[in-house]
Amino acid sequence: MSVQNPVFIPGPTNMPESVRKACDMPTIDHRSPTFARLFKPAVAGVKRVLKMAEGEVIILPSTGTGGWEAAVSNTLSPGDTVLAARFGMFSHRWIDLCQRHGLNVEIIETPWGEGAPLAAIEAALKADTSGKIKAVLATHNETATGVRSDIGGIRRAMDAAGHGAMLFVDGVSSIGSMPFDFAGWGVDIAVAGSQKGFMLPAGLAILGVSPKAIAAMETAKLPRTFFDFKDMLSSYARGGYPYTPAVGLIAGLAHSIELLEDEGLEAVYARHHRLAEGVRRAVAAWGMTPFAASPALYSDTVTAVKVPEGCNGTDLVQLAATKYGMAFGVGLGEVAGKVFRIGHLGMLTDAMVLSGLAVAEMCMADLGWPVKLGSGVAAAQEHYRGTAPAMALAAE
């Protein structure tokens, strides 16, 4: 019988029943007003989740990678300079994408486990007296290391430097799960995907775009058609789409946002924090630590657990999959083997997290790691039972 345990990869996440049903819809005519009736609430909802005060939302039948590509190709020209810190696999990949698109990336190499280096960013911007840096790229939540960077801090660094670059933020594994403040942080483009905080299948890149970034389209010379914002926006204005949209995912997105708002965005973030904290207490009980360099950097959506000397995180992930039918994330790139990752975002309950911790422990014992069965579970239980909302079912 197919195994139906929850997944603990850092996305795609476990999906609520009702979100799956919202996505699974019969064919409609995407050129009809019926489509507009589905699409508009999705767009409006994204604006609220991102906390946008102005600007536009673009929804592409694509993924986070496509969202990155859309961000740069709509606003930049070959040879343009962008500033980015590299401190994990996903910040690396965005940099790589920029380079492949002919951009000049000024890279601030930063140890993995650290977050965006605010001082170095400020310094680099101050040094750019000619204003050649067109955009600062920031990975809000580095999924590879479980590190959340301080985007508000980057904005302050940019302001302190008096630099007019745009601020592009990869919020793929943060938006919808951790606080995001498009307006407050002065973000110019935020990139999200459907399969993380929005708890949908993969298949949508979701972007918030500021008026400044929209204006940049006029001069941007990188080629784009599939990702073209202008085609999108002019179609949206007519209630349409420039090509065939992923209708079911859009319907699901509108519904997912309803769920998030019914729970309350602040409550959603608090739930993620609470569940993440339980995981971290389990990690501590195991005698291990998150890979993130300091508690201020701890991500509420994914914990990369540093494994003991002589242990290999990938072994745990493989054993969990083959012996217990449960999915965790392996370490990627330079932390391959050194960590395993526990995703704790999207639709998730205390009980589900505890099942993940219990399976991780069994794997550790199987692999001879120095961990006492039940120890991490007990630490998480203690946290969860002490912090559970009075009536978890009230929102049902």
Next chain:
Amino acid sequence: MSVQNPVFIPGPTNMPESVRKACDMPTIDHRSPTFARLFKPAVAGVKRVLKMAEGEVIILPSTGTGGWEAAVSNTLSPGDTVLAARFGMFSHRWIDLCQRHGLNVEIIETPWGEGAPLAAIEAALKADTSGKIKAVLATHNETATGVRSDIGGIRRAMDAAGHGAMLFVDGVSSIGSMPFDFAGWGVDIAVAGSQKGFMLPAGLAILGVSPKAIAAMETAKLPRTFFDFKDMLSSYARGGYPYTPAVGLIAGLAHSIELLEDEGLEAVYARHHRLAEGVRRAVAAWGMTPFAASPALYSDTVTAVKVPEGCNGTDLVQLAATKYGMAFGVGLGEVAGKVFRIGHLGMLTDAMVLSGLAVAEMCMADLGWPVKLGSGVAAAQEHYRGTAPAMALAAE
């Protein structure tokens, strides 16, 4: 957001994804050959699951209670005597049903927690020299107390008494999850429901009927139409149904049996035993015991956990539901408050069981019961990791 934790009631069980999809079908014409193509495999599959060598399968759009009523109303007449032991809520209810249908029930009162009393049954049958006992009623798995009775033993008692009564078995919470041997045990009617070992929604009573029980229809005078076996069998013979069948559930039943047989019935039973044993080890680690009087009686589908003096099992069930969104079973009837019940049947994995145990522990701690967090989980983990099949995912 609606809570989607696994359930730990002793049925309805957690349902496999593919079973739900098999049930959820568009309308077909139930008078067409299309229906026969769905129905025949379901009937044939039930025969294999029950281990029937001869006789017929009857599938009614009803529940286990309806199955009980069908069993007696098709084979008995008002004033007929049946022999039954009462040792739990479900054996009690069947007796009550018989009495309400005008049968004379010779009741062997047996302490709750015990199983069917073989010696007393043999004695009662031996004492019935006039052969007035037409049927022996046996509850294979008493869901209220977590007790599995020895049906083969009842057959041996009947044979030892040289008594010709029919043997009717309530296998609602055993069939499909624990070994059942219709032919070997000489069962005359076995009653199952869709919502337990078959992992379907409630809505089907599923009966295996021996040639002897079928012959009893000819003289049985209890009224019946909806439950009438003769109408059923004559319709089945034409590939039809005497009224509108529950088509989706029948399609789901056929599929569910495919899943069980793909896994292997023996493997299914072994899985239930292994998961149940983990639960029992957790119970022991909590310093508690199953309510069942002895290990030989322990059910592999449900454990009624005796709660410590001064504790109330119903409190735990209510707290689990309201605080953690997880469903356990309360104690029923004379064990109300004295036990809580953990269902461990149907679609279930190590990870799911561990999440149930972890939540139970949190509730115990919340209620001030003398239990150490993680202790039961650790005991179950130790059992599961030591007994896990090499490749749990191989069957996927």
Next chain:
Amino acid sequence: MSVQNPVFIPGPTNMPESVRKACDMPTIDHRSPTFARLFKPAVAGVKRVLKMAEGEVIILPSTGTGGWEAAVSNTLSPGDTVLAARFGMFSHRWIDLCQRHGLNVEIIETPWGEGAPLAAIEAALKADTSGKIKAVLATHNETATGVRSDIGGIRRAMDAAGHGAMLFVDGVSSIGSMPFDFAGWGVDIAVAGSQKGFMLPAGLAILGVSPKAIAAMETAKLPRTFFDFKDMLSSYARGGYPYTPAVGLIAGLAHSIELLEDEGLEAVYARHHRLAEGVRRAVAAWGMTPFAASPALYSDTVTAVKVPEGCNGTDLVQLAATKYGMAFGVGLGEVAGKVFRIGHLGMLTDAMVLSGLAVAEMCMADLGWPVKLGSGVAAAQEHYRGTAPAMALAAE
């Protein structure tokens, strides 16, 4: 590829997408308040659909046949007399059920195609000066002949006779599709099923029960347990159910009633009438007539089409199924071969009906019946286009 044409059997009906999704739900604890939250709106909604002013609703995991059995077994005793007219297969079956349950049925034999004979009923009641008739049984819509009887007329006949019998109405194929007035007609028990006007899968018997019928439970001696109203009502009062309910169907029922009420019950009835009238115009264009004896009797949920001399309606049904993948209803009982039936109830659109008519015409041509292709379709088109609501999609 499996054929997914609409069905034109007179139930089960085509199901709305959202009804199927409401039914297809994960397992919940039916002993928890969650169940009560699903159940209460279903019960309240049924009361509104039936137009009940007082009394109770009983929902059984069963079918219409079970509903008939529940009606008589909860209110009558062996040997009691009931009055019923027989004018089709379903009125026949209810009579047969009563006889099998030991009731004395005073049968008014009425030609098939006619409706309930008001004068004869009144006469029979007047003749019953001793008041031995305990109940009048009436089939509101005789699905076999496509005849709708005048239930209000029966009530008037009963009142004219000054007879105190209860009035039991089989509304299986009328309720939810044609006007029903439980209070106005003085109905004592109304029987519906899930799979007709409620557009759900088969699996629920749905009954409205008057205070008078409830009072009759006290003295009724027919045996019942599965169908027992008293068990049901006492469980309902506690937010529970006496055994495992068909939770998904109950959730679906609540949702289905929402759909009906969103459209407006009067609009639903008008839609059924309009679609039925189109079918009747097609029948006329084919040179045929409905089997119902007069227009006042025409059912708005099913038309039994009298086939020309020398033609066999069953041939058409079989050809439609095997050659075109479309399901119609055969003639049953004494009209076997003489009619074929077009169900036009439940979720249905102009376009769907037209596809059914078009396929029926192809079959007629294939079978050499004297019908011009497109003729019936054209007649229905003319009716539909002239009567279509201004904005059919407005309710979407």
Next chain:
Amino acid sequence: MSVQNPVFIPGPTNMPESVRKACDMPTIDHRSPTFARLFKPAVAGVKRVLKMAEGEVIILPSTGTGGWEAAVSNTLSPGDTVLAARFGMFSHRWIDLCQRHGLNVEIIETPWGEGAPLAAIEAALKADTSGKIKAVLATHNETATGVRSDIGGIRRAMDAAGHGAMLFVDGVSSIGSMPFDFAGWGVDIAVAGSQKGFMLPAGLAILGVSPKAIAAMETAKLPRTFFDFKDMLSSYARGGYPYTPAVGLIAGLAHSIELLEDEGLEAVYARHHRLAEGVRRAVAAWGMTPFAASPALYSDTVTAVKVPEGCNGTDLVQLAATKYGMAFGVGLGEVAGKVFRIGHLGMLTDAMVLSGLAVAEMCMADLGWPVKLGSGVAAAQEHYRGTAPAMALAAE
């Protein structure tokens, strides 16, 4: 109640029940072997549907437009020349995309309604003695005009010209519904989408790529990351994906191909032809003609119907949607108003097509067009009943 009529837009198509269920799956770990087990059959199946003898299949979480962009960006460099005929909206859009990506498009302007002009293509290639044309772009089925071009003829023209350009084919609205011969026609890149012949939701671009096109990647300088073939192929080789794949759609694709192959690809094409021919006979009965210039060009997946003088096709489409809840396609670009389009591809039955024709007729009558109700339906009925497979349900 939401309207659930079939759609007659030329894609997305009506989806089989089982395809929707295959797509609607719980989250799995896309980095696990479970994903590879889903992905490989999809890739292998696409090769068979395209009739590829060698080369690779690329599946992108995108749409046909993305597929076009992937085709050119992976194989060409800015300033490269491609040859394309423009004879409809979709050929126009591909040309526009190339221009926006800095390619030099040698455009053969061709009247809308015509197909790819073989002689002009041959002449252009012969004239290109310097070999600057790197690729010939061909739209196999121009969805805007209902025209199928002769791709084999283009290959012959290329061979006759002795020109070494690559041949890129837009098969979005043909593949899976009409014969396609990647190997036989010497196609270098074929572009398909999930939402047409594969009967899935929109969300996948599906490409067949020849070894020659793969080799062209090495020198192609157009920027790409999301669409990069090299990243894809190297990930595929490890059973993975370069970013998060659209897992459900991929599972659905594998299943859809199973359905197509169970029916038999030739039978699928024959079914499309037969259904299309019925539509064309209806069009003729209405006194209208397809917009395609000659019968050899008639598409079997979509018919653009030329409306009578003084009539506006868009009116019909809007009326069908608002009054009858049915979706047809409007005329696009220079044929706006002059045609309306009937899509007849994907999951479709005789009955469904007839319902579409019947609704179109009602709209025509409503709009005062000179058409007799039932006339087109009758013409299609005559065709369908004469050509129906003996047992349409056999494959069920």
